[in-house]
Amino acid sequence: METLQIGRAKLTWLNGGVNFLDGGAMFGVVPKALWSRKYPHNDKNQIELRTDPILLQLDDKNYVIDSGMGNGKLTEKQLRNFGVLEESAIDQSLAALGLTTNDIDAMLMTHLHFDHACGLTKPTEDSSYIPVFENAAIYTSDVEWNEMRNPNIRSVNTYWEENWKPIEKQVTPFEKEIQITDGLKMIHTSGHSDGHCIIVFEDGEDSFIHMADIMPTHGHQNKLWALAYDDYPVTSVHQKEKWMDYGYSKKAWYTFYHDAYYRAIQFDGKGKKIDEVKRERYEYK
Template sequence: MRTFTTLEGNSQRLDGGAMFGNAPKALWSRWVETDEHNRIALSCRALLVQEDDRNILIETGIGAFFSPEMKERYGVVERQHVLLDSLAEIGLTHEDMDVVILTHLHFDHAGGLLSAWQEGKPSELLFPNATFITGHRHWARARRPHPRDQASFIPQLLGLLEASGRLELVKDGQHSPTLGPDWRFRFSDGHTPGLMLPEFDMPDGPVVFPGDLIPGAPWVHLPITMGYDRFPEILIGEKEALLNDMVADNGRLVFTHDAKIAVARIGRDEESGLYRVRDTSDNLQKADH
């Protein structure tokens, strides 16, 4: 039996214009509210999948590893490590995780691997019993980032993951030896080279964690991309292919950054051809069907 639960991590407030790329505010302000600094609320959501007596965590959010100065710069709201609190609410700790899947290694998706900031002390790698799984090509990118996205990576985290002896890199088109053939991975290059999208089946259709390929419901609209995306035109094609599959297979997407919608199925309007979210669920929902 397989169940999944969405878990909240530390939230952020980031510039709305950066999150919606070249789309004008007159358009994207229909979907989200801004504060006095033009920032929008964002979740950093993880997904817990429980199966075969093992706990599999997809992403860890931004966590609390930043110093107070850096938290302010990147709009991190809470001081404590919220993902650890979310795990505690369902009777688990980071030590109970058997596998942690990382779609990519940008700090707002992998920072939760690290312990909370303490003055004068280096952050430690959490999840001591987990195998860490990420994409082979993206690992190479993280080791040698482009100047445009260099600030998105956490240099000390890469060393800690490598030193753990529990890092597993998945190549395009291959399965994870740890997870087995029941887990599939799509790969995407539009947001960052080698982004890895985990996919698994439920009785009523597949579930995909698209990470920053489709970070929330507004980004289901094909032309909408983020200013952080490396190759927006490539991303739009990758997004369309995924959405078409979700419509055809009655699949669900788990949104990592949407402040209100955690999980949704995808529909497509027959007349306009536009994609829509449907059957939406909010945070901390559990499903086994």
């Protein structure tokens, strides 16, 4: 597992699963001739996307950013349509660190689409669902939480009852932003989903920004490149511009949940890469 120390914060990437999605959908209106130079694709025009939660250890607390693909929740048709070739191994990842899901103090949910939220619950033998992180507070924006429980004709395909009903008593929704602890906050941006959030950590001169799905991979660094999956792509562009400019000025690290090749990249004031954490063994066999 790859790790990165940023000030007081230690980040460790857990194994949350992998899927393959259409590259054109992931890069929206950007021509393949351009995006294919930035991110590899297979002969089906699909790109590899991890769904790897980040364990954030800070001030003796264990936080996890998003929850992975989950286990045993997708039908054969869904596994095929979503290109899922590997489900979550969160228990094994945490065990290797001497932890269990009961040791997680809070889940920081950037949004609640199935590929981020399926890992919050798990099926039982009687076909019901129970929480995975029993002792964790779960933070998400109130806009996201409201849509999760009342999806529209489009979002009903990604906001699933089995991902929210078992954990509703654990959820702490917030409005514009919330301070999780000293230097760590979640900020509502909208864009990818109406309730989408980013995570910002600052500790003196050290900082990271988790852009979640408004910059899901290193190939999406261009401020104008938005996903076809985005509900509000123009908002995504403006929010990306704002937080890329801010992060560049601080030489912040940018961390990734979906990237199959890089865990994190640090950019200078002009957006040039100055440091990186690569993902090991990224070729899926």
